[in-house]
Amino acid sequence: MQLELRSPAKKRAALAAVLVVSAVYIGLAATQFLSAYFSTASDAISLKRAVRLDPGNAEARYRLGKFELLASQSPQSALPWLESAARLDHHAGRYWTDLAIVQASLGESDSEQRSLQHALEVDPHTPEIAWDAANLYLALGAIDQAMKEFHVVFENDETLTWPALRTCWKIRPDIDYLLANVVPPAVYPAALEFLVANHETAGASRVWEQISSAQQPMERKDLFGYVRYLILHHEAADAARVWQQAAGMTSLQAYQPSSENLLVNGDFSLDILNGGFDWVYQKTEGVLLALDPSEAHSSARSLRITFDGPGIRDAGISQVVAVEPHTSYEFSAFYKASDMDGAGGMVFAVQDAYKETPLFMSEELRDADFWKKTGGAFTTADDSQLVMVRVVRVPSGSPIRGKLWIDGLQLVQSNVTSSSHKDLQ
Numbered sequence: 001m002q003l004e005l006r007s008p009a010k011k012r013a014a015l016a017a018v019l020v021v022s023a024v025y026i027g028l029a030a031t032q033f034l035s036a037y038f039s040t041a042s043d044a045i046s047l048k049r050a051v052r053l054d055p056g057n058a059e060a061r062y063r064l065g066k067f068e069l070l071a072s073q074s075p076q077s078a079l080p081w082l083e084s085a086a087r088l089d090h091h092a093g094r095y096w097t098d099l100a101i102v103q104a105s106l107g108e109s110d111s112e113q114r115s116l117q118h119a120l121e122v123d124p125h126t127p128e129i130a131w132d133a134a135n136l137y138l139a140l141g142a143i144d145q146a147m148k149e150f151h152v153v154f155e156n157d158e159t160l161t162w163p164a165l166r167t168c169w170k171i172r173p174d175i176d177y178l179l180a181n182v183v184p185p186a187v188y189p190a191a192l193e194f195l196v197a198n199h200e201t202a203g204a205s206r207v208w209e210q211i212s213s214a215q216q217p218m219e220r221k222d223l224f225g226y227v228r229y230l231i232l233h234h235e236a237a238d239a240a241r242v243w244q245q246a247a248g249m250t251s252l253q254a255y256q257p258s259s260e261n262l263l264v265n266g267d268f269s270l271d272i273l274n275g276g277f278d279w280v281y282q283k284t285e286g287v288l289l290a291l292d293p294s295e296a297h298s299s300a301r302s303l304r305i306t307f308d309g310p311g312i313r314d315a316g317i318s319q320v321v322a323v324e325p326h327t328s329y330e331f332s333a334f335y336k337a338s339d340m341d342g343a344g345g346m347v348f349a350v351q352d353a354y355k356e357t358p359l360f361m362s363e364e365l366r367d368a369d370f371w372k373k374t375g376g377a378f379t380t381a382d383d384s385q386l387v388m389v390r391v392v393r394v395p396s397g398s399p400i401r402g403k404l405w406i407d408g409l410q411l412v413q414s415n416v417t418s419s420s421h422k423d424l425q
Contacts, residue, residue, distance in 0.1 A: 058088035133146075138167075143171060212249075228275070239322070261412065269299035279319050283316065289315070289316065307401055318388050323385065328379045329379070330410075331376060331411050345364035347362045348409075354386060359380065
């Protein structure tokens with residue numbers, strides 16, 4: 001059907017109708033725009049203006065309620081705004097959790113629980129809502145409900161992992177319960193780190209059992225941290241066991257000791273991990289460490305140590321090795337050296353890692369333009385667990401200059417146990 005507007009009167013009427021509709025639309029759009037603009041403000045006057053401009057704007061009411069709660073510190077003033085926001089938008093979980101917070105501060109526990117239940121029904125997976133709900137449940141004494149929500153937090157937000165672990169451990173320091181009901185497997189490495197940081201050795205051991213039994217992949221830094229913790233707490237055997245169990249989980253199969261060589265990466269053919277049971281190095285003034293492919297004996301490269309400075313005590317590189325008490329071992333290594341200048345020299349040293357008791361010291365590693373072998377035997381003490389292999393300065397602290405290459409380091413258990421130390425200098 002076509003409408004014909006031939007008369008001037010009909011044309012004016014049609015134009016007027018269009019203008020009225022356009023004005024109404026523009027007015028509504030302007031009102032909503034202004035309401036949205038004022039609702040982003042951080043003062044009560046602007047927020048109330050936003051509500052007046054658009055009474056159905058749930059977000060404006062919510063923001064006004066938050067303002068009254070946080071800025072004005074008035075839960076009573078915040079309550080009606082948050083209630084009306086939740087009524088206008090039933091599916092906004094954060095409206096309901098903030099309403100529950102206000103109701104909790106006003107002692108309205110029944111209303112608080114209803115608001116919490118509604119928040120979790122409409123938004124069961126958002127970690128911020130689960131976090132608020134968990135803490136509100138704790139305040140209500142509903143521990144199991146709180147732990148259920150902390151589980152949601154662990155599954156959905158890495159940034160809240162440590163705060164959640166702290167809270168859960170404070171409320172229920174039962175690692176078996178937490179592993180079974182609250183902490184998911186993906187969070188086990190973080191839980192291990194948390195327990196280590198808080199010196200909870202037994203709890204950390206239980207977490208490690210779960211990680212190890214599942215052969216769950218983990219970052220090397222987490223493994224290094226746990227091994228270092230065990231070593232520092234004189235649990236050398238456990239540290240060695242953890243290192244072996246983690247081989248497949250951290251792609252460290254090549255970094256395992258064997259009966260042929262208890263030293264890891266003794267020929268420096270692998271990258272130096274600077275952690276665990278591989279070589280560990282630290283910056284030492286006057287000493288420069290580098291892997292050198294131009295000089296090698298047992299593999300494609302050696303470790304070059306350049307000395308140029310006073311007050312040198314050692315080369316800044318060492319490795320710890322788990323050992324048996326009252327057991328004999330044989331140490332051997334190859335070295336080259338050039339332009340060594342200074343009284344005494346550098347030596348290979350094996351010492352008890354905890355008591356720092358010297359067990360073996362090699363000959364001085366003086367100038368040698370060919371690969372020269374050195375080594376000897378020693379016997380651990382009755383309470384030995386761990387030894388450390390180092391390159392040290394004798395006399396300690398004296399100036400020295402020159403270059404030293406080392407390669408083919410080996411430590412093996414002797415076939416015959418002796419009660420006396422050999423080659424002890």
